[in-house]
Amino acid sequence: MPRDPQAFDDDEVDAQGTGDGSARRFQDFDCPACNANNPYDDGIGDGDEILCYYCGQEYRVKVTDEGRLKLREN
Ligand SMILES: [Zn+2]
Secondary structure, eight states: OOOOOGGGTTEEEEEEESSSSGGGGEEEEEOOOTTOOOEEEEEEETTOEEEOTTTEEEEEEEEEEOOOOEEHHH
């Protein structure tokens, strides 16, 4: 099944957040590359750039209108 090329690199991450829709912020994320859990005390929100402390992979954060966390590898 064809996928939206713009979304091709996005990994949807199962994470708990606070707030509604794309304004939701998350306190941690599971790295799609190495599966390590990375806590972020300052929170993770749409448009942020984050770093996995374990494998060093950088991600750009996308929060969908449904409040789902997606990460794109930088
Ligand atoms: Zn990682």
